[in-house]
Amino acid sequence: MGWKNLDDMDLGGKRVLVRVDINVPVEDGKVTDDTRIRRVQPTIQDILAAGGRPILLAHFGRPKGKVVPEMSLRPLVPALEAAFGTPVTFCADCRGPAAQAAVDSLAEGAILLLENTRFHAGEEKNDGGLAAEMAELGDIYCNDAFSAAHRAHASTEGLARLLPTCAGRLMQAELEALESALGQPQRPVVAVVGGAKVSTKLELLGNLVEKVDHLVIGGGMANTFLAAQGIDVGKSLCEHEMTGTAQDILAKADTTGCKILLPSDVVVAREFKAGAENETVAADACPADAMILDAGPDTVARVAEVMEGAKTLIWNGPMGAFEIAPFDAATNAAAKQAAALTKAGQLITVAGGGDTVAALNQAGAAADFTYISTAGGAFLEWMEGKTLPGVAALTPQA
Known part of the structure; x- marks a missing residue:
């Protein structure tokens, strides 16, 4: 380097x-x-x-x-x-x-x-x-x-x-882990990107569709992508003003060969609280008075299948409202799957971001990941493909 x-x-x-x-x-x-x-x-x-x-x-x-x-x-x-x-x-x-x-x-x-x-x-x-x-x-x-x-x-x-x-x-461990994940990774590479808003991770998504083989989109931002495909997401958290941008990202993925995985089934509820009454429905069947709070078991199975065939995994953001049960199920299941594959030597796993670390710890999966970054903004900017001044300054000038 x-x-x-x-x-x-x-x-x-x-x-x-x-x-x-x-x-x-x-x-x-x-x-x-x-x-x-x-x-x-x-x-x-x-x-x-x-x-x-x-x-x-x-x-x-x-x-x-x-x-x-x-x-x-x-x-x-x-x-x-x-x-x-x-x-x-x-x-x-x-x-x-x-x-x-x-x-x-x-x-x-x-x-x-x-x-x-x-x-x-x-x-x-x-x-x-x-x-x-x-x-x-x-x-x-x-x-x-x-x-x-x-x-x-x-x-x-x-x-x-x-x-x-x-x-x-x-610093050395962070840079080596990130280089192994995005710089010269073992392929296929899968990225899991979750969180509330597409708007906060636009540059990240735009960079990843050029570099990874599979992009799993979860959390609230998945609702925006579903809406961009004409799907009614009821009262779910959704940036309707960003649907055009979501369509652009989907189109860009088509040209780069990146396969985007969106929820095929979702867990919905009428209120956001622990133990709230909920049901699992197809992604295009969210009731008008309900909100999507997690990915469903079919989606989790598809994510597991993609992970099984991958060599490198990058993770940033939860797949659902992981802070409250039972809406932590998809994040927990996917995290445990990634951890098991890592422990078996089948997968290199690199994760970062505040919510990500909390979610992986909650799932009991963090200890088995290859590397978990403690950085927030720096991790995200690196994943976006930006040059970090503090890193650039480590390289001797010609």
Whole structure:
């Protein structure tokens, strides 16, 4: 891919500026979910093992260039120390004399956490001056924040232009997984795309129909595609103004040879609540007073058949209203099928997106997927075929 990883760098005695995404939920001053912290643990451990000194750069919330005490990274120190098993020093700035002094006094085997990069207006503006001040604190820049790689900020893009640069272990894993899924995948490739709205995933769908062999469309957006074929979807969530766009995507798929799989049967109900009275009907037989809330068993069987014949699966978005039973059935069944095929060595599975991760966890399938991305916007933009500034900056300039 042209970028370097930690194995390509001489880290001994070096100050390593590591851009991480530890934008984790905090309640009453305590971290309630340390998943993102644990995901960067391999990078930190490898830097320490190689004799490097990790200096963490991160954002937290949206302070919009101002110091907002409630968005300080200081409360994360105990969670970082617990995850990394080593002392973590905190500095109340990410550049300037205080940060320089903290770097100079960093003990061997310890970690330094610098304050929220977004406390400076120059961060989101990708200000060269701020990037230069950060660069003075390190010898090597390591980007381990794929989830922030779609932003051209001082700490994600500008800094990479000023120091020897490499990808951290999480960034490396993300890029290798995505390359295996879309760059040079084993075919046939199937993509499952769900969620509420076609409008939020237009570019994704447009890119996928050019790259995958089968595209399974589920969730609320499937209703828009059904409506585009003249099917009455009753009171279902549907973007009727997007039916023309849905028709364009279907036409494009015809020219590229991508086979689109839409629901052939659906689960409908008159109200959206747990245990609501429901029935399964043909996709073109939704009652006028009902709404489609999940794909039916015939659709699930067709999806399973497509997966059986595939080598690579990309998943973004649930197939139904998975948050509430019984409308989680299609998502759960398809997820378990994908997980079983992965475990059997028949399928490479890559998934990402907030609802996707939640749905796969709920189905008990996440652990068996080949790779699950913690990134939201960056994962989606990569799948859309866009160049991510933070990734592009990892590649040495000619």
